[in-house]
Amino acid sequence: MPTDARADESLAPDWRAESDSWMAERLAALGGRSTGPVRTVRVRAWSILRQVPTSTGVVWFKANVPGNGFEAAVVEALAGWAPDFVVPPLAVDPDRGWLLSPDGGPTLRAAMADRPDPDRWAELLSRYAELQRLVAPHGDRLVGLGLPDLRPGRMPAALADLLADPTVILAAPVRAALVALIPEYDRWCAELAADGLPPSIQHDDLHDDNVFVGGERLRFFDWGDACLAHPFGTLLVTLNAAANRFGFDPTGPELARLRDAYLEPWTGPCGRAGLLRSVRLALRVAKVGRALSWRRALAGATDPGWQAALGGPPRIAPEHASAVGAWLERLTEPEPEPG
Known part of the structure; x- marks a missing residue:
């Protein structure tokens, strides 16, 4: 990933020095040292990504807005439960939401730049389902680490909260349609809560640029949008991303194949008809989760401490400002519906 000298300059010098010092201390504690300057790779309204060359290879630093600061602790926990599915961090500071990680290798998108391959997306989805099944017993622990709790039973209240939020801008006809939809949305959530599938970590931004292919197996990263939710909600972003990436018909057999690759690890006590019904419901319910994720990120961008790190209020693109x-x-x- 290329660096941008202007990104370094956009950060407050005091914050930059503080994060540099923390990285140096953590590296020294691990017996390493930097071999070059720290460079800021990307500054977004809700996250900062930096890198430093070290005696053991490139190391990456990430900071999130306060509402997404759980990522550091969650990645550390995932590395304990499922070390083959993530890049185990070198150090975390849960209080500040700072994460220090070794280089994970190329992303799946970079590896497929010359020849995009839907089979790798099928592999991505199947492997992610395996991770969700492995992590499902630890849901309460993840919530205790700060992961947003968006289990189906909590989603009706979440929708009501969004509709009552004066910062959420909706056209009058859209608001009226959403209010009319509330009873049906409540039924969807109740049905999902009773379908027998365990809530698990839901990445909520799973696509080919958030997956590493370094090493023998795919590993997942960038957990700042994640939540504890019905597992199938992950398909909302991933299937849309695949359709855009390959030009697939959203109702066509290609996306159905990807969906089925994801569902295969979930087969067993649930019949296929039940799984497909849960997919349909989860794809609708998860849209509220996406709205909550954007509200969390945008609210965090207004935090005074975060803005002090950025050297002032961040610029937010219109499409991001209206995302909720x-x-x-x-x-x-x-x-x-694919298929």
Whole structure:
């Protein structure tokens, strides 16, 4: 990933020095040292990504807005429960939401730049389902680490909260349609809560650029949008991303194949008809989760401490500023069904 000298300059010097010092201390504690300057790779309104060359290879530093600061502790926990599925961190500071990680190798997107391969997406989805099944028993522990609790039983209240939030801008007809949808949304959530599938970590931004292919197996990263939720909600972003990446028809057999690759590890006590019904419901319910994720990120961007790190209020693109309302508007529309 290329660096941008302007990104370094955009950060407050005091914060930059503080994070540099923390990285140096953590590296020294591990018996390593930097072999070059720290460079800022990317500054977004909700996260900062930096890198430093060291005696053991490139190391990556990530900081999140306060509402997403759980990522550091969650990645550390995932590395304990499922070390083959993530990049175990070198150090974390849960209080500040700082994460220090070794280089994970190329992303799946970079590895497929010349020849995109849907089979690798099928592998991605199947492997992610394995991770969800492995982590499901630890849901309460993840919530204790700060992971947002968006289990189906909590989602009706979450939708009501969004509709009552004066910062969420909705056209009057959209708001009316959402209010009319509340009883049906409540039924969807109740049905998902009773389908027998365990809530688990839901990445909520799973696509080919958030997966490493370094080593023998795919490993997942960038957990700042994650939540504890019905596991199938992960398909909302991933299937849409695959459709855009390959130009697939959202209702076509190619996406159905990817969906089925994800569902295969879940077969067993649940019949296929039940699994497909849960997919349909989870794709609708998860749109509220996406709205909550954007609200959390945008609210964090207004935090005084975060803005002090950035050297002032961040610039937020119009499509990001309107994302909460856009996801709620999508809730009024059926999600295309592959197959």
